[in-house]
Amino acid sequence: MTAKSQKSNLTLIERLKQFANQSANMLNLDVEMAVSMSQPIKAAVMIIGGGEDKVQDRKILRAFVENSGGASSRIAIIPSASREPEIIGRIYHQIFTELRAEHIEVFDIRERLDQTPEEVEAQLAGITGVFMTGGDQLRLCALIAETPLAIAIREKTQKGKLVLAGTSAGAAVMGYQMIAGGGSGDSPNKEMVSMSIGLGIIPNIIVDQHFHNRNRMARLMTAIAAHPDKIGVGIDEDTVAIFEQDHMMRVMGRGTVTIVDPAEVSYSNQLWVSDTAPLTIHNLRVHILSAGSKYNLAKRSPLSPTI
Amino acid sequence: MTAKSQKSNLTLIERLKQFANQSANMLNLDVEMAVSMSQPIKAAVMIIGGGEDKVQDRKILRAFVENSGGASSRIAIIPSASREPEIIGRIYHQIFTELRAEHIEVFDIRERLDQTPEEVEAQLAGITGVFMTGGDQLRLCALIAETPLAIAIREKTQKGKLVLAGTSAGAAVMGYQMIAGGGSGDSPNKEMVSMSIGLGIIPNIIVDQHFHNRNRMARLMTAIAAHPDKIGVGIDEDTVAIFEQDHMMRVMGRGTVTIVDPAEVSYSNQLWVSDTAPLTIHNLRVHILSAGSKYNLAKRSPLSPTI
Numbered sequence: 001m002t003a004k005s006q007k008s009n010l011t012l013i014e015r016l017k018q019f020a021n022q023s024a025n026m027l028n029l030d031v032e033m034a035v036s037m038s039q040p041i042k043a044a045v046m047i048i049g050g051g052e053d054k055v056q057d058r059k060i061l062r063a064f065v066e067n068s069g070g071a072s073s074r075i076a077i078i079p080s081a082s083r084e085p086e087i088i089g090r091i092y093h094q095i096f097t098e099l100r101a102e103h104i105e106v107f108d109i110r111e112r113l114d115q116t117p118e119e120v121e122a123q124l125a126g127i128t129g130v131f132m133t134g135g136d137q138l139r140l141c142a143l144i145a146e147t148p149l150a151i152a153i154r155e156k157t158q159k160g161k162l163v164l165a166g167t168s169a170g171a172a173v174m175g176y177q178m179i180a181g182g183g184s185g186d187s188p189n190k191e192m193v194s195m196s197i198g199l200g201i202i203p204n205i206i207v208d209q210h211f212h213n214r215n216r217m218a219r220l221m222t223a224i225a226a227h228p229d230k231i232g233v234g235i236d237e238d239t240v241a242i243f244e245q246d247h248m249m250r251v252m253g254r255g256t257v258t259i260v261d262p263a264e265v266s267y268s269n270q271l272w273v274s275d276t277a278p279l280t281i282h283n284l285r286v287h288i289l290s291a292g293s294k295y296n297l298a299k300r301s302p303l304s305p306t307i
Numbered sequence: 308m309t310a311k312s313q314k315s316n317l318t319l320i321e322r323l324k325q326f327a328n329q330s331a332n333m334l335n336l337d338v339e340m341a342v343s344m345s346q347p348i349k350a351a352v353m354i355i356g357g358g359e360d361k362v363q364d365r366k367i368l369r370a371f372v373e374n375s376g377g378a379s380s381r382i383a384i385i386p387s388a389s390r391e392p393e394i395i396g397r398i399y400h401q402i403f404t405e406l407r408a409e410h411i412e413v414f415d416i417r418e419r420l421d422q423t424p425e426e427v428e429a430q431l432a433g434i435t436g437v438f439m440t441g442g443d444q445l446r447l448c449a450l451i452a453e454t455p456l457a458i459a460i461r462e463k464t465q466k467g468k469l470v471l472a473g474t475s476a477g478a479a480v481m482g483y484q485m486i487a488g489g490g491s492g493d494s495p496n497k498e499m500v501s502m503s504i505g506l507g508i509i510p511n512i513i514v515d516q517h518f519h520n521r522n523r524m525a526r527l528m529t530a531i532a533a534h535p536d537k538i539g540v541g542i543d544e545d546t547v548a549i550f551e552q553d554h555m556m557r558v559m560g561r562g563t564v565t566i567v568d569p570a571e572v573s574y575s576n577q578l579w580v581s582d583t584a585p586l587t588i589h590n591l592r593v594h595i596l597s598a599g600s601k602y603n604l605a606k607r608s609p610l611s612p613t614i
């Protein structure tokens with residue numbers, strides 16, 4: 001890292017802090033009072049659509065710290081999706097410090113590590129929450145997918161011993177099938193989306209992020225047409241889909257979570273048309289879910305708010 | 308119209324013609340051989356998503372002339388959606404001439420006309436096909452909606468005595484509820500779409516055009532959330548949804564027609580949330596239909612190609 005980029009990085013953090021303090025003052029709040037009480041870990045996978053509020057209420061990041069144990073949370077940040085892991089790691093370190101996590105460290109992984117199970121166990125000892133930043137999901141998977149560390153994080157998360165959050169690229173990797181890239185502004189066609197393999201935290205979903213913000217409905221439908229055994233989960237910016245242990249997903253934040261469910265698809269031309277030909281897909285079921293909504297992933301069914 | 312704009316207009320038509328001739332030569336075709344045989348009118352409402360091919364195969368415009376009677380078709384062009392009705396009228400006049408319509412005239416309506424039923428009957432006498440161009444759907448409706456002419460066109464179309472086609476703005480007006488404008492790139496919310504009243508040709512649909520090209524899925528879903536008694540029909544560019552007398556819709560062209568069917572919607576917060584709040588909608592049914600697909604509007608059901 002050059003001296004110049006270190007300086008601009010510090011400046012960015014200072015400006016973020018100033019903005020946070022100003023915002024808090026305006027709201028007659030005290031940032032330093034934003035203490036989460038020490039509380040038991042509430043295991044969850046928190047899939048954030050990118051662009052989460054980092055300077056004002058920080059509702060989603062605060063919920064991550066609270067789920068991870070509040071004042072007794074012990075957070076690991078994995079900034080490896082980013083080309084600027086040091087900068088982005090430091091930004092989230094600062095935020096989680098202000099949110100009063102007990103312990104924060106950055107796993108600044110820049111090459112695939114061949115750790116022993118014992119080394120991984122020692123590295124994760126006491127960690128209650130892992131946060132994966134944005135960047136490039138292919139980069140993140142190239143660095144950690146199926147390494148001993150990623151396998152251990154997956155196992156601990158699936159056993160309810162860890163809160164795992166990811167935003168943007170860190171969200172994209174949550175399924176087994178992963179959207180690596182794609183486009184918009186065209187009739188749905190196979191060239192619109194490129195797929196790869198993610199971390200398989202929740203294997204039966206395909207995540208898309210910055211969802212309505214970047215007009216990604218067509219690409220998620222295209223991805224789902226190719227993988228009709230999965231459920232599409234499109235998450236808007238500053239919005240989180242929180243998957244808990246009971247197969248329930250609930251929505252928090254400013255936008256929506258869109259479910260694209262192919263369970264009833266009765267016909268699709270996906271298998272035999274060319275990559276650029278328009279797709280035909282009959283009977284997709286779509287739910288648009290805003291804050292407070294719940295969805296049962298096992299039953300493939302949204303819960304009516306009156307229930 | 309200034310001499311300059313007349314000149315550039317002629318130049319445009321000349322260039323369109325040259326391009327058409329060149330394309331035809333390349334394909335070893337003869338534009339002048341593009342004669343539709345005289346044939347009986349095949350009544351239909353042809354809703355074109357804008358940007359239809361005007362210079363190469365002209366498949367959609369050719370189908371319009373053929374449905375209107377081919378070599379015995381008598382076409383009226385309504386260019387009133389456009390701010391340049393003379394230019395756009397002349398372009399389509401030229402195209403339909405090359406496609407060998409028997410008779411073509413332009414209804415260059417620039418103010419609301421208070422015609423008698425007899426005057427309208429005389430104006431439409433012998434007309435087998437009416438084509439509404441692109442432009443601004445609010446302008447088109449302000450000029451013709453519920454005038455004696457528009458009422459007569461609607462009646463003749465619904466009785467199967469007329470082929471009515473509209474592209475872009477001319478497509479938007481086909482429903483009773485009409486999308487007048489809106490945005491994209493945001494979580495679905497009521498401010499994303501502004502509604503108005505169309506010509507009511509097919510009253511129970513809400514049309515959106517340039518559909519996937521301009522990422523309009525969220526706005527169509529928002530429109531449908533506000534009007535759950537309607538069916539959303541989103542039509543891509545160079546694509547047409549052809550509604551025939553038996554409640555069948557079929558798709559022709561380069562892109563897709565997207566059906567958004569709210570028949571099974573079990574919950575929506577549309578009625579009580581603010582205009583900027585994100586929507587919740589449970590159980591939308593979506594069909595993506597490419598060329599050759601059929602959809603039964605009465606049964607709300609796509610036809611499997613194997614049937």
